[in-house]
Amino acid sequence: MSNKLIEITNLIKKFPIETGIISTISNKLVRKKPLYVHAVNGVSLNIFKGETLGLVGESGSGKSTLGKCIIRLIEPTAGKILFNGVDITRLSHRELMPFRRRMQIIFQDPYSSLNPRKTVGNIIKHMLELHNVAFGEDARERVHEILELVGLGKEHYDRYPHQLSGGQRQRIAIARAIAITPEFVIADEPFSALDVSVQAQVLNLLIALKKKFNLTYLLISHDLGIVRYLSDRVGVMYLGKILELSSTENLYSSPMHPYTQSLLSAVPSLDPDIKRNKIILRGEIPNPVSLPSGCVFNTRCPYVRDECKTIEPALIQIKKGHYVACHLYKSD
Numbered sequence: 351m352s353n354k355l356i357e358i359t360n361l362i363k364k365f366p367i368e369t370g371i372i373s374t375i376s377n378k379l380v381r382k383k384p385l386y387v388h389a390v391n392g393v394s395l396n397i398f399k400g401e402t403l404g405l406v407g408e409s410g411s412g413k414s415t416l417g418k419c420i421i422r423l424i425e426p427t428a429g430k431i432l433f434n435g436v437d438i439t440r441l442s443h444r445e446l447m448p449f450r451r452r453m454q455i456i457f458q459d460p461y462s463s464l465n466p467r468k469t470v471g472n473i474i475k476h477m478l479e480l481h482n483v484a485f486g487e488d489a490r491e492r493v494h495e496i497l498e499l500v501g502l503g504k505e506h507y508d509r510y511p512h513q514l515s516g517g518q519r520q521r522i523a524i525a526r527a528i529a530i531t532p533e534f535v536i537a538d539e540p541f542s543a544l545d546v547s548v549q550a551q552v553l554n555l556l557i558a559l560k561k562k563f564n565l566t567y568l569l570i571s572h573d574l575g576i577v578r579y580l581s582d583r584v585g586v587m588y589l590g591k592i593l594e595l596s597s598t599e600n601l602y603s604s605p606m607h608p609y610t611q612s613l614l615s616a617v618p619s620l621d622p623d624i625k626r627n628k629i630i631l632r633g634e635i636p637n638p639v640s641l642p643s644g645c646v647f648n649t650r651c652p653y654v655r656d657e658c659k660t661i662e663p664a665l666i667q668i669k670k671g672h673y674v675a676c677h678l679y680k681s682d
Contacts, residue, residue, distance in 0.1 A: 355434060361395075367639065385639055517552065
């Protein structure tokens with residue numbers, strides 16, 4: 351990898367669920383302790399220019415929250431996010447606007463993310479005008495070019511989102527994201543709402559656009575097969591933590607963290623001669639309001655030891671480019 355595009359340091363996002371509510375106990379006013387959902391809990395991560403970084407993990411692991419914090423759709427509670435060396439967490443909304451053009455997001459559900467009252471043309475044209483890229487007839491011509499680029503035609507310009515298929519709507523969401531030629535795009539579960547045949551088309555479209563515009567992707571997905579196909583590196587999240595980070599080839603061929611091993615053991619193989627021993631995790635993900643002490647995975651880990659319950663493991667490099675947060679391993 352070459353230069354760092356994004357540097358994330360100790361990023362934290364907590365959502366309050368009770369904020370100092372006062373209750374009466376024995377005729378005395380008592381201020382309750384605020385409670386928080388720990389969605390992202392101290393993530394440090396680099397994303398390099400031109401790469402696709404995959405992010406996997408169970409629902410509720412904090413993947414989407416991390417992605418939205420990176421581009422400040424959600425304001426982080428603490429930590430730093432450097433975009434090309436500039437800490438965007440310290441910028442005002444006005445100062446952030448030039449960076450908005452350089453980073454975009456493709457949402458999971460295109461039907462919810464597209465304004466049902468606007469035509470396809472106006473949805474994309476609005477992005478061009480908002481960021482002072484093009485206006486009037488120039489903007490209209492630019493929209494026609496973008497529609498063609500994502501595999502649609504001029505006839506879709508005056509249609510509304512409800513008049514399109516799921517695959518077409520996702521192409522519009524992609525068109526809106528790339529219309530202002532960003533450097534960094536977050537694809538948040540872009541395939542989950544699509545049929546398998548349409549998934550392949552959208553997948554190939556993302557690959558083609560990456561090559562054409564030299565894009566950097568953060569791919570958030572439950573589909574480990576798609577992540578393997580698209581990603582250069584993969585990070586594994588659990589309860590707001592990165593438990594393992596490695597090149598795609600190393601992660602899939604030799605996963606090191608017990609949680610990663612369990613995830614990959616559940617991926618079906620197309621070869622009937624290959625039989626995998628599925629690792630069945632016991633129990634459910636702990637309550638993110640009250641995180642377990644020590645390693646966040648210790649309540650479900652088949653290799654748990656005493657130190658796992660009291661000491662939180664750091665994300666350390668076990669071998670070149672392969673980072674693991676687990677007491678089973680020691681750094682070189």
